[in-house]
Every structure is written in C-alpha cells, then in structure tokens.
Amino acid sequence: MYRDFSPNFLVSSTERISKEIADDGYGKNNIVYSHSTQVLKYPENFHLIPNDQYWDAGSTATWLACFDGMKTIYLLGFDQMDGIHPVYNVYVDTTGYPTSSDRSNDEVWINNMYNIFTTYNDVDFVWVNPTTMPEQWRYASNLRQVDINGFARESDLGA
Numbered sequence: 001m002y003r004d005f006s007p008n009f010l011v012s013s014t015e016r017i018s019k020e021i022a023d024d025g026y027g028k029n030n031i032v033y034s035h036s037t038q039v040l041k042y043p044e045n046f047h048l049i050p051n052d053q054y055w056d057a058g059s060t061a062t063w064l065a066c067f068d069g070m071k072t073i074y075l076l077g078f079d080q081m082d083g084i085h086p087v088y089n090v091y092v093d094t095t096g097y098p099t100s101s102d103r104s105n106d107e108v109w110i111n112n113m114y115n116i117f118t119t120y121n122d123v124d125f126v127w128v129n130p131t132t133m134p135e136q137w138r139y140a141s142n143l144r145q146v147d148i149n150g151f152a153r154e155s156d157l158g159a
Contacts, residue, residue, distance in 0.1 A: 003094075006030060009064065011057040012038065012046070016096035021045060033064065059112035066120040074151060075127045078113070110134045117143050126154070 010032045012018045018038040021027050027045025034046040035054060050067060053060055058078055065073050092100050117125055117140035125140070127133065130147040137143055146154065 009033065009061070011049070011061045011064070013055065013057040013060060014096060018042065018046070020095060033060070055112050056109055059109060059116065062113065062116050062125075066116060066123055070123065072124045072126065074155065075113075075125060075129075076151070078109075078127060078129065106134070110136055113137070114140060126151070 008031070010021075010026075010030065012021055012032055012034045015038070018034055018041075021032055022038075022042035022045040025045075026032065027042065032046050033049045036048060036052050039046045039048045049060060049064070053063060055063070058075075062073060062075065114136050117123075117137070121142050123142060125143040127137070127143060127145045128148060128151040129145060133145055
C-alpha cells in the first residue's frame with residue numbers, strides 16, 4: 001500500500017515486505033506497525049503492534065482501529081471470499097506477494113475478521129464490496145455491506 005500513497009498508519013506482517021519498508025526508509029518518517037521480530041530487526045523503522053498480535057496486515061489494521069477507539073470502520077480492499085480461489089491482490093506478482101498463478105484460501109482472514117467483529121460489537125463495520133459476503137460474516141450484527149457508491153455517499157466524497 002505504501003508503494004502508492006502514504007497512509008496515516010501502515011501494518012507490515014511479513015518479513016519480505018518489512019525488509020522492503022526498512023530498505024526504503026519509509027518507516028523512519030511514517031508510523032509502521034509490525035511484529036516484535038521486525039521491530040527488533042529494524043528498530044528505527046517499526047512500532048510494535050500492541051500485544052504483538054500475529055495476524056495478517058488487514059486484520060491487524062482493523063484491530064488497531066478498534067483498539068484506538070474508532071466507532072465506524074470502513075473495510076476497503078478486504079475482498080475475502082469463501083473457498084480456494086485465484087489470488088486477486090492488487091500487488092500480485094510483485095515483491096513479497098503471491099504470483100497470479102497461486103491459489104488463495106481466505107479462511108484464516110475470514111476467521112480473524114469475524115473474531116474482531118464479535119469482540120468489538122459496539123463498532124459499526126462497513127464492508128465496501130459489491131460481491132458476496134463470506135458466510136461466517138453474515139452472522140455479525142455489526143457488519144454491513146455497501147458498494148463503492150454507498151461508501152462515497154456515506155463518507156461525503158461527492159458521489
């Protein structure tokens with residue numbers, strides 16, 4: 001994500017991406033959270049994820065937003081789906097990411113996010129995605145789904 005713009009906060013959960021961030025020096029002037037192994041390896045580049053959660057970057061970023069007290073969280077780029085399927089990440093075929101010929105199973109991500117939804121039941125989670133929602137997520141009463149136009153209306157982006 002940081003390759004294309006500078007988010008307020010970034011989470012890195014893998015060694016290859018953490019090394020790239022450290023080599024680029026991005027973490028020296030931006031807030032980047034990572035696991036203890038990366039903080040110890042590149043101390044000037046990373047902030048420790050509270051409680052040193054070992055989840056994927058998206059789940060960790062969502063948990064951090066909850067941890068910081070956010071009451072409405074829009075989930076953009078969380079394109080999880082049930083079952084095994086082709087990799088559809090925007091950074092596919094780039095350093096640190098799977099190749100387009102790889103297959104993906106989002107079960108762990110789906111479970112992580114569901115645990116966050118149920119733990120933080122006072123937070124309004126808004127999944128910005130027009131596709132079918134993972135079955136498990138349908139049981140989270142504080143999760144709703146909007147398409148990109150709904151997101152633009154809700155966030156006052158002028159659509």
